[in-house]
Amino acid sequence: MSTIHYGLTISVRIRPGKRDTLEAVLNKIQDDGVAENDLFPFGQLSTTHFATWVIVPEEEAPNGRKLHEQLLLMTSYTGARAKHFDELAHVGLKGFHEAFLHCEGYQFQSSPSVDEMCRFLKKHAIRNTFYTGFQYITHEQAGQENQLREAIQGFLDQAWKNGTLADKSALETRSMIQQFVENQPELAWATKPYKRSFNDFLRLFGPLIVLGVILGGSLILSIIFIFTHTLVTTIGLAIFGGFLLTVSLLLVLLRINESNPHVDVAPPTDERIYEITSKEIYPVKNEMTVIGTLKKGFIRRVFLGFTLWLVPFFRAFSYIPTVHTARWLQIDGGRRLVFIAYFDNTSEGYAHDFVDSTKRTRNLNLIFGHGKGFPATKWAVGGGGKDRKRYITAVRASQKITQLWYSSHNTLGILNLNNNRDIRKGLFGDLDKAQVEEWLLKL
Amino acid sequence: MQIEKEDIQGLILRGYKGLPSASYAVLKCNDPAKAKAYLQDLSHQITNAVSAPKDYAMHLAFTYEGLKFLGLNDKSLYSFSQQFKEGMTEAHRRFILGDTEDNAPSSWDWGGPDNDAIHLMLLIYAKDQPTLDQAYDEQKGKFSAHDLTEITYLSTQLLNGEKEHFGFRDGVSQPILRGVGKGANLPDEKTIPLGEFILGYQNWYNQYPDSPEVEINNDLENILPNKAHNSSVKDLGKNGSYMVFRQLSQNVCAFWEYLKKEAIEPGAADQEEAAIKLASKMVGRWPSGAPLVKSPDKDEPSLSHDNDFLFWNEDKHGLKCPLGSHIRRTNPRDWLLTEKSALESQEMVQKHRILRRGRAYGPPLVASMDTKALINAPEDNQERGLHFLCFAGDIIRQFEFMQNAWVKFHKFGGTYEDSDPLIGTHYKKDGIVTDTFTVQAQPVRRRYQNMPQFSKMKGGEYFFFPGIKAIKYIASL
Numbered sequence: 032m033s034t035i036h037y038g039l040t041i042s043v044r045i046r047p048g049k050r051d052t053l054e055a056v057l058n059k060i061q062d063d064g065v066a067e068n069d070l071f072p073f074g075q076l077s078t079t080h081f082a083t084w085v086i087v088p089e090e091e092a093p094n095g096r097k098l099h100e101q102l103l104l105m106t107s108y109t110g111a112r113a114k115h116f117d118e119l120a121h122v123g124l125k126g127f128h129e130a131f132l133h134c135e136g137y138q139f140q141s142s143p144s145v146d147e148m149c150r151f152l153k154k155h156a157i158r159n160t161f162y163t164g165f166q167y168i169t170h171e172q173a174g175q176e177n178q179l180r181e182a183i184q185g186f187l188d189q190a191w192k193n194g195t196l197a198d199k200s201a202l203e204t205r206s207m208i209q210q211f212v213e214n215q216p217e218l219a220w221a222t223k224p225y226k227r228s229f230n231d232f233l234r235l236f237g238p239l240i241v242l243g244v245i246l247g248g249s250l251i252l253s254i255i256f257i258f259t260h261t262l263v264t265t266i267g268l269a270i271f272g273g274f275l276l277t278v279s280l281l282l283v284l285l286r287i288n289e290s291n292p293h294v295d296v297a298p299p300t301d302e303r304i305y306e307i308t309s310k311e312i313y314p315v316k317n318e319m320t321v322i323g324t325l326k327k328g329f330i331r332r333v334f335l336g337f338t339l340w341l342v343p344f345f346r347a348f349s350y351i352p353t354v355h356t357a358r359w360l361q362i363d364g365g366r367r368l369v370f371i372a373y374f375d376n377t378s379e380g381y382a383h384d385f386v387d388s389t390k391r392t393r394n395l396n397l398i399f400g401h402g403k404g405f406p407a408t409k410w411a412v413g414g415g416g417k418d419r420k421r422y423i424t425a426v427r428a429s430q431k432i433t434q435l436w437y438s439s440h441n442t443l444g445i446l447n448l449n450n451n452r453d454i455r456k457g458l459f460g461d462l463d464k465a466q467v468e469e470w471l472l473k474l
Numbered sequence: 475m476q477i478e479k480e481d482i483q484g485l486i487l488r489g490y491k492g493l494p495s496a497s498y499a500v501l502k503c504n505d506p507a508k509a510k511a512y513l514q515d516l517s518h519q520i521t522n523a524v525s526a527p528k529d530y531a532m533h534l535a536f537t538y539e540g541l542k543f544l545g546l547n548d549k550s551l552y553s554f555s556q557q558f559k560e561g562m563t564e565a566h567r568r569f570i571l572g573d574t575e576d577n578a579p580s581s582w583d584w585g586g587p588d589n590d591a592i593h594l595m596l597l598i599y600a601k602d603q604p605t606l607d608q609a610y611d612e613q614k615g616k617f618s619a620h621d622l623t624e625i626t627y628l629s630t631q632l633l634n635g636e637k638e639h640f641g642f643r644d645g646v647s648q649p650i651l652r653g654v655g656k657g658a659n660l661p662d663e664k665t666i667p668l669g670e671f672i673l674g675y676q677n678w679y680n681q682y683p684d685s686p687e688v689e690i691n692n693d694l695e696n697i698l699p700n701k702a703h704n705s706s707v708k709d710l711g712k713n714g715s716y717m718v719f720r721q722l723s724q725n726v727c728a729f730w731e732y733l734k735k736e737a738i739e740p741g742a743a744d745q746e747e748a749a750i751k752l753a754s755k756m757v758g759r760w761p762s763g764a765p766l767v768k769s770p771d772k773d774e775p776s777l778s779h780d781n782d783f784l785f786w787n788e789d790k791h792g793l794k795c796p797l798g799s800h801i802r803r804t805n806p807r808d809w810l811l812t813e814k815s816a817l818e819s820q821e822m823v824q825k826h827r828i829l830r831r832g833r834a835y836g837p838p839l840v841a842s843m844d845t846k847a848l849i850n851a852p853e854d855n856q857e858r859g860l861h862f863l864c865f866a867g868d869i870i871r872q873f874e875f876m877q878n879a880w881v882k883f884h885k886f887g888g889t890y891e892d893s894d895p896l897i898g899t900h901y902k903k904d905g906i907v908t909d910t911f912t913v914q915a916q917p918v919r920r921r922y923q924n925m926p927q928f929s930k931m932k933g934g935e936y937f938f939f940p941g942i943k944a945i946k947y948i949a950s951l
Contacts, residue, residue, distance in 0.1 A: 180890075184921065191738060191920050201917040301556045309566045314906050315885060352812035377570065379870055380879040386679075387822045388813075419679040442905050444885035446811060471918045472791050 034169050034227075035234045036080070038107050038161030038358045039115060041152055045100040049133035050086060053102065056129045057084050057434035065437045071126025073437035077170055078108040078115045081356055081373050084130070084435040085320050090367065093327035093403070098363045102134055105371055107161070107356045109169040120148040127152075159360040160339040162349055164445045166235065167227055168452055173440050176451035179212070179221050183454065183474060186211045201468045208474075209459065225456040239344045246274060281334050285411055288328040295421065296404030296428040307430050311377050315444055316355065318436050319378050321370040323429035324403045331401045332365035334411070338397050351391065352384050355438075355445050359398055368402050371433075375444045382426060385416055392416040404428055475675060477654060477668060479523040481713040481941040483533050485597065486672060486865055487523040487654055489645070489831055493531055493599035495606040496833055498628040498719070498861065499613070500584060501594040505621040506544050509593075512620035513544075513949035516596075516613075520942050530600040530609045534945060535717050535937035537561070540593030545951045550710060553686040557869040558716055558936045563587060570874050572882035572899035577931040583721070584626045584933035592625055592935055595719065626933070628721065628861055630833040634843040636763075638834055639724045639858050640753070640896070640928070641848045643763030647781045647805055649827045670872070671829045671865050674702065674712035674941075678825050683867040685711030686938070688947070697947040713941030715865040718828075718873045720934035722897060723859040726839045729753070729928045730849045736922050739913070741771065746849055752922070755913050756895035758801030761845045765801075770794035785809035786816035792914035797887035800896045803880040811888045826875045828864040835861050859929065869936060884908040891923075900927040 045053060059070065066074030073082055087101040108115040120127070127148055131137040137151065168176070186208065190196045196204065212218050252267020299307075311317040325331040339359055342349070351357065357372035374381040385395045396415035400408035404425040406418035416422045440448070450473050457470035479487070490496070503509035513534070521531035536544075538559050542551055551559070560567055563579040563586040573579060579586030596613060600606035617624060638644040650657040652665035669677030673685040688698060688708040698708035733749035742748035754760045760773035767783045768774070770793075786808045789795050795802060802809070806823050808816035836858025840847040866872035880886055881894040884906070891910035893899055900909035911922045940948065 187918055188921055188923070196918065197740070199917060204917040301552075301559065304556060305560075305566070311566075312569060350814070352810075375885060376879055376883055379570075380875060383822070383825065383871070383875070384812075387825045388818055389821065390818070417679070418681070420681055420684075444888075446888040447885065447890055450888055468916060471916070472914060474918055 032110055032169070033234060034109050034167040034172070034231050036107060036109050036161075036163040036166055036168070036356070037112070038105065038159050038356065039112070040157050040159040040358070040360055041104040041155045042157045042362060043102045043131060043134040043136065043155050045086065045102055046133055046135050050100055053130060053133035054086060054434060056126075056133070057086070060084075060126055061435040065435060069125065070129055071123040073122075074439075075122045076108075076118055076439075078110045078118050079106050079437075080109070080170055080173075080439050081107045081318075082435075082437040083318065083320065083371050083433055085322075085371070085431060085433045087322055087362065087367070087369070088431070090324055092324050092363070092366045096366070098324070098367060101362065102130065103362075103369065105159070105358060107163065107358075116149050116152055117145070120145045120152060124148055157360065157362070159358045160342050162346060162351065162354065162357040164351065164354050164356065165448045165452070166347070167231060168448060170439055173443065173448060173451070175220065176455045177440065177443060177447070179218055179458075180451045180454050180474075182215060182218060183208055183212070187474060201471055202464060204471060205462075205467050212458065221455060222459055224459045224461075235347050239347070242344050245270065249274070277337075281330070281337060282410065284330040285334050286409075288326070288330050289408055289410075291327070293407040294326075294404070296425055298424045299427045299430075304427055307427065307432060308378065310432065313441070315442055316373055316375060316438050317377055318371065318373045318433060318438075319381070320431045320433045321402075321426060321429045322367060322431050323425075324367050325365070325401045326403055326405075332361070335368065335398065335401045336361060336365055342398075349394075353381055353445060354384070355448075368398070370399075373436075373438060375446075382423060386419050386422055399425075402429060477672075477675070478713050478941075481943050482523040482672065483714075483939060483942065484521045484523040484527065484531055485533050485599070485831055486715055486829065486939070487651070488526060489648075490527075490531060490599045492526060492528070493601055494632040495601070495603045496597070496599045496630040497606060497610055498630075499596040499598075499610070500592055500625040500628065501596060501617070502590055502623040502625050503540065503543055503593045503621070504623060508620040509622060510544060510949050510951060512616055512622065513945060515616070517942065517945045517949050520945060522942060527599075528601065530598060530605050532609065532613075533597040533599075533939070535595045535597065535719075535939045536948070537592050537594070537935055537937055539591050541938065541948065543593055544948055546948065547692060550686060550688050550692070553684075553710075554938065555684060555716065555869055557874060558938060562718075562720075562934050562936050567874075570878045572877065572893070573931055575899055575901045575903075576927045577899055579931075582931060582933045585935045586933070589933075590623070590625050594622075595717075595935075595937055628835060630835050630861060631837065631858075633834050633838050634841065637761070637843045638860060639726050639836070639838065640729055640757075641726075641761050641843055641845045642753075642757050642759060643761070643778055644834075645830065645832075646759070646763050646779060647801070649829060651829075666824065666827060670827065670867050671715055673714050673867055674699075674709055677867060683711075685709055685714075687711070693947065695950060697943055697950065699943070710940070710944050710947065711938075712944070714944055715867060715939045716869050716873075717937040717939040718862070718864045718866065718869065718934075719937060720862040721835075721859065721932040722862055722929045723857060723932045724929050725926075726848065726858065727851070727853040728926055732926060732928075734849065738920060740915075746846060749849060750845055752913070755796050756799060756911060758795045758799035766795040766799075783807075784816065786819060792887070793916065796911070796913050798889050798892040798895065798912055800894055803886060803894050804876060806880065806887075826872055826880075828866050828872050828876060830862075830864045832860055832862040832864070835859060859932070862934075865939065895925065895928075897929045898927075900925055 060068050083105045085103050089100045090098045128142045249267040249271035252264045253271045256264035256268045353375040355373040360369045385391050393412040396408045396412050399405050400415045406415050406421040408415040453473050519532050521527050598609050636643050649666045652667050657665040667677050668675035669683050673683055677683050682702055688710045693708045699712050701707050701709040733752050737748035737752040739748040739751040742751050759765050762773050762775040762778040764774040764777035765783050767789050768777055784807050808820045810819040813819040837856050839851045884893045891907040893908040895911045909925045913920045
């Protein structure tokens with residue numbers, strides 16, 4: 032089974048005048064307990080880490096074009112995509128039906144079959160660019176690994192009290208822990224050494240390897256072209272030259288657009304900020320949804336689209352400190368940018384993850400720099416988020432109230448999840464003395 | 475930009491070590507006109523930052539409710555920061571600050587929704603108690619004539635060895651302001667821009683912090699300066715700051731009882747030594763003030779004022795100074811587990827510093843503040859603690875961020891159930907546990923669980939600590 036963490040987004044347009052009734056359905060699911068309600072018990076989803084259901088309001092693009100209300104369902108999952116669809120349709124059939132009754136393109140007057148719902152979901156799935164702070168960890172593994180960590184913690188606490196850890200070396204301590212785990216039948220799964228599948232490696236790094244081979248190969252062929260004009264070298268030159276030309280052209284056109292006078296957005300009122308932040312009431316994880324139109328100019332849509340296409344190739348190397356998952360997508364023909372994130376603690380701290388780090392500010396600019404009201408960028412990565420006041424104002428002005436969101440393993444922070452995985456990996460892994468010492472520090 | 479010391483209240487730039495006696499009078503105005511007459515009179519006695527006062531210093535701070543009561547117009551009121559306007563005890567602020575459970579405002583002695591409204595705080599510092607009493611009595615004599623009610627009078631206590639009540643030297647680590655005092659001769663990378671603490675000056679982002687303002691036609695006497703980047707309005711915040719005041723009651727006996735009972739620190743000669751070692755692990759410094767990073771195994775009084783250390787290279791895994799210790803939380807320096815390097819950590823941390831000016835209150839459990847004597851002293855049921863007081867140019871980015879993400883958050887530094895051992899909120903509720911303290915060690919850590927809350931909130935509020943011209947303006951309304 033794939034343990035790669037993916038994002039799924041389903042977008043459906045809301046029927047005119049149905050927003051309020053739809054919102055009532057979503058609010059009911061949230062209010063009745065998002066994990067265990069009658070309509071859509073998200074807690075029963077074994078493939079899902081996070082889910083958000085949000086209503087995208089009607090807006091006007093800078094060119095005056097009307098952008099319609101939409102319902103977005105965004106999930107993050109591990110495992111096969113087909114299984115995730117199937118599970119969503121099974122578990123959420125009733126809730127989907129109640130919600131989609133208020134959406135366009137949904138023809139069922141009474142509840143459809145699971146297969147029919149699956150087909151509807153697949154038909155409305157759209158592309159997104161997904162980031163995760165934890166990889167190769169399934170919903171089930173996250174729970175198991177925390178159970179393992181808690182059991183070991185309990186064992187060590189007791190061992191300290193009993194004095195059985197006194198004068199023990201690192202290797203002896205690890206042996207004691209291993210022995211303890213081996214004696215716990217419910218932890219039998221943890222006694223098998225952890226191995227990541229090659230298929231998962233390929234799924235994560237494969238696209239980057241392919242891109243690297245294409246670009247690297249075409250570069251080499253372009254150099255050879257100087258000496259030998261063959262069909263192969265000509266194709267290489269065309270690919271590499273085309274890529275270089277596209278990037279250069281996009282950059283130049285963007286730079287021209289960047290020199291347009293900056294248009295500020297109206298700062299949100301205190302009441303609006305309060306309405307948003309007062310929903311952050313969870314002691315470990317919270318979420319945010321930012322949706323807004325892009326700055327004026329066709330190039331914004333194209334450049335952002337190109338960036339969002341390119342970013343996933345490098346996803347194994349991206350890093351945002353306190354984030355569990357995040358995603359970016361363009362809707363309405365690229366005219367609006369949607370961003371959602373689930374993060375540790377509160378949005379004030381999370382927002383600073385971007386603007387307080389020079390490196391991350393540059394990355395932030397590449398995507399958010401196109402959003403209406405975000406501070407002006409220079410050559411796509413300069414400026415922008417360096418203007419902290421405008422950045423925070425633009426984020427808050429574009430932030431939306433999320434009608435419904437779900438998170439599995441609510442008591443675990445992002446560092447906890449990854450640390451639990453390291454504990455599990457090192458428990459029966461082949462480690463030398465220094466590695467054992469380092470492993471013990473994770474407990 | 476030239477720093478306007480003549481307009482800055484001196485407490486921002488000076489901790490007043492030479493004025494060891496201090497008190498805070500928390501006041502409510504009952505008649506705006508009379509209160510403003512009092513402020514007119516008082517504004518001439520406020521101590522500025524030009525030179526260190528020798529006998530006493532007098533300072534004044536306003537709450538949002540106070541400014542409203544005194545007649546500041548709605549537009550100007552709205553221009554203050556949201557956190558100041560909402561006040562410390564608004565429901566979401568409580569969540570952010572950890573003022574829940576044992577810290578809930580419902581049990582506070584002053585401040586919050588269940589107690590009398592607060593409008594002003596008068597802060598007096600003096601060279602000795604008689605001078606303080608005289609200065610305070612002089613002011614108190616004017617309270618009734620100006621229809622001011624004293625909600626509470628908060629005295630302070632200088633403890634032997636510059637310690638706080640648990641028995642540890644306090645106030646060793648403070649940010650150094652750029653271009654002022656020690657900061658005048660230091661390179662920029664070792665100092666902090668004035669705008670982090672004083673409104674009207676540039677901050678880390680090379681921007682002016684948001685500052686309350688007044689429309690030009692509302693300052694016909696031309697008392698206030700223009701805003702630096704917008705000359706169409708007057709800067710009410712210039713040379714002022716936001717002041718956070720929190721009264722934290724400390725249960726010294728419960729602290730040492732827990733440590734004596736639970737400490738299993740190896741290498742300690744006896745249970746008392748083990749308790750002191752564990753307490754020092756919780757603080758991050760030994761009772762003398764010596765940092766654990768520099769002296770991990772025993773107290774080293776010669777290092778009592780040492781603040782020249784970092785964590786990333788010296789103690790990345792917390793083997794000397796635990797990752798969840800108090801000093802690593804309140805100032806992580808160059809170490810944040812969420813960052814990839816010391817430089818990136820520093821870049822993040824420096825945006826969230828505060829300027830502390832707090833003082834202890836209540837009689838010490840043991841006058842000598844000797845640690846072993848403290849450990850064995852019987853409970854005397856006396857109220858004691860810390861009047862935490864700090865300045866920040868941006869309450870949410872500096873004080874609240876620190877309190878929320880570093881002090882309160884039980885996942886800080888990759889921990890699972892650890893809030894700040896000294897001032898964090900300790901509880902178990904709905905699967906969340908925050909009352910554990912982990913001591914990283916080799917071969918393996920020790921965990922201390924079921925830790926009571928040793929400090930408890932008794933009162934507090936957010937204040938505006940204006941420049942002297944701004945006080946005169948408010949008095950002229």
